[in-house]
Amino acid sequence: MDSHDLPSRAHERPAPMAAIPPRLLASWQRSEHYGVPLDEVQPVFSGTYDDESLFSECGREVLAELHNTLASEPVGLMLTDADGLVLNRLSGDQQLLQALDQVHLAPGFSYSERAAGTNGLGLALADRVPSLVRADDHYSRSLCGYTCAAAPIFDPVSGRLEGAVNFTTWSDARSELLLALAQTAATSTANLMLARSHGHRPRPASRGQVFRIEALSQVPGADGDLELSDAWSDAVSRAVEALREGRVVAAVGERGSGRASLLAQAERTLNPRGRLLAVRAPEPHDVESWLSFWTPELSRPDGGFVICDTDDLPVPAAERLRELIVTARGSSTGAYGMSAEHFDAIPASLASLVDTVVQVPPLRERVSDILPLAAHLAHRVRGRQVDLTPTAARALTDYAWPGNVAELATVMKDAAVRTDVIDARPLPPELLSRAEHLPRIKAFERDEMVRVLTRPGVGIEDAARELGMSRATVYRKIAVYGIRLP
Numbered sequence: 001m002d003s004h005d006l007p008s009r010a011h012e013r014p015a016p017m018a019a020i021p022p023r024l025l026a027s028w029q030r031s032e033h034y035g036v037p038l039d040e041v042q043p044v045f046s047g048t049y050d051d052e053s054l055f056s057e058c059g060r061e062v063l064a065e066l067h068n069t070l071a072s073e074p075v076g077l078m079l080t081d082a083d084g085l086v087l088n089r090l091s092g093d094q095q096l097l098q099a100l101d102q103v104h105l106a107p108g109f110s111y112s113e114r115a116a117g118t119n120g121l122g123l124a125l126a127d128r129v130p131s132l133v134r135a136d137d138h139y140s141r142s143l144c145g146y147t148c149a150a151a152p153i154f155d156p157v158s159g160r161l162e163g164a165v166n167f168t169t170w171s172d173a174r175s176e177l178l179l180a181l182a183q184t185a186a187t188s189t190a191n192l193m194l195a196r197s198h199g200h201r202p203r204p205a206s207r208g209q210v211f212r213i214e215a216l217s218q219v220p221g222a223d224g225d226l227e228l229s230d231a232w233s234d235a236v237s238r239a240v241e242a243l244r245e246g247r248v249v250a251a252v253g254e255r256g257s258g259r260a261s262l263l264a265q266a267e268r269t270l271n272p273r274g275r276l277l278a279v280r281a282p283e284p285h286d287v288e289s290w291l292s293f294w295t296p297e298l299s300r301p302d303g304g305f306v307i308c309d310t311d312d313l314p315v316p317a318a319e320r321l322r323e324l325i326v327t328a329r330g331s332s333t334g335a336y337g338m339s340a341e342h343f344d345a346i347p348a349s350l351a352s353l354v355d356t357v358v359q360v361p362p363l364r365e366r367v368s369d370i371l372p373l374a375a376h377l378a379h380r381v382r383g384r385q386v387d388l389t390p391t392a393a394r395a396l397t398d399y400a401w402p403g404n405v406a407e408l409a410t411v412m413k414d415a416a417v418r419t420d421v422i423d424a425r426p427l428p429p430e431l432l433s434r435a436e437h438l439p440r441i442k443a444f445e446r447d448e449m450v451r452v453l454t455r456p457g458v459g460i461e462d463a464a465r466e467l468g469m470s471r472a473t474v475y476r477k478i479a480v481y482g483i484r485l486p
Contacts, residue, residue: 007032009118009139009235023127024118024137027317031117031139041140043109044118046085055081056230057161058192062185063165067092074173076100077185078166080121084112087163096170103142105168113315115139120148121166121263126315128152128161129284130186132179135171135332147171149178151186156194158255160341163313165189226376228364232262235358239266239337242356249337250310250346253360256406260306262360263337267304276304281312291320298328307397309336318347325353363401363408370397370408377409378416386416389423395431395484424454424484432484446481453485 001142007028010020038040059079067077071092073178079088085270086107091097105111113122117139123131130151135144150166165185167178207396235251241268242249251259260278277297282290297305310318325336340346343357363370371388374396378386388396401407415426429447432454452463478485 008038008305025125027113027118027123028139029313030113034114034117036117036139038139038141040142041103041116043104043111045104045109054193054196055153055155055189056087058196059163059165059189062188062192063088063090066181066185074169076105076168078105078121078168079163080111080125080166081163082121082125082161083374084110084125086111088308100168115332119143120168121150121164124150124152124164125161127284128181130183132175134175145171147173147175147178149175149182151179151182153186153189156190157197157216159312160255219397226372227373228369231366232369235360236262236265238356239358240269242358243267243270244425247355248353249356249358250343250354251339251358251360252341252343253338254362254404255341256404257360257362258405259328259339259360260308261405262358263306263339267337271304273299274304276306278308280307281309282317285312287314287317291317291324294321294324300322305336307336309340310338310347311340311350313347313350315347319349322349322353363404367397370401372403373408374412377412378422381413381416382420387421389421391424391484392422392427395424395427401429445477446483449477449481453478453483
């Protein structure tokens, strides 16, 4: 990089330019681009934030316990949301607290890179990896008296970035263990969230792939092979119209609702024989390999792409991808779409490319789609038609499907591998009970009752004896848990 292209902050650094870590330099460049002042940090005050979410509850509890251990140390412990908004702050050092107030590192203020320049928590959220920013590594001179260590926290079920924990101390204090403590606090918060998430399974870990690239020809509905609801068809039509006019389309909605499927069906409508890929966001340490994939692929004239879960992309990866897309679109006629939970969650660099936003309705608002999708998904697993009993069909349509089509796909896969006729037995207990959110002990009792009551040939008398309950208690708990009997 030419010295003239370096951010102003880099020219103040006494060390050689080559000694500046690439991540730090990139963050300084972004901070300068955002217009963050060099002299004094001016974060934005929100004043309102969600302090009742599972993430906030678990994060506060973990930091409170850690604060009891570090009460005599000059360390500020903070919890932030995914936008860098400080939700909670603890410290036993009054002098440090007063100093942090002076730089607005306090609840209600945002300390994202965009608001405060390079700092520990802003860099951790931007790159989505643990980060330590010492003294002169900060972009704003007003923060050079501090050292900050932060680690991002991801929802253990959905994988969504929820926020970060940030530990701040004086720049001349010992900080060797600060980053390790932040990572431990982030892990403890995610584990506590999982323990309190009503038994939902954690997101599957990566199995060695650098990132996922999928052909979309086998996605349910991608080829228009299913007759789905008007709500789905209307959304597809909007995407088709936009893509036909050469616009970039963002499909937004809840995770698992079929955002990539909708874009795939729209693009298949326009280009039935074209090459169409869904590219998932990479792990932070795999960004370079992920970006190298795009360079040749974007130049293919017959290629269509769905950039999935753009809200999972680290900021640097999103900015570099934008550069590749802008360069390639001059010579490529491929169709482009991207997905996210909300338009505001798309990194700004990619959001600026979007021309049309299409809202994808969640599965619970498309009840008429549940059984056709279930049959289609089961057929793909079994290789032939799979029937549903009335009890199973009722359980599927009555369930709220918080995980949307992705959750339905998992349920049907687990059930269809066992039988050609799906009844109540292979379905998860939560589908056979209207009491979906229960404490762990009660959920265990409900699941055990469902297991016993749905076994062939087992009556109430047999179930009561096996469960160690009276018949009256069994009947009462069936009603309490809303258990559907075969």
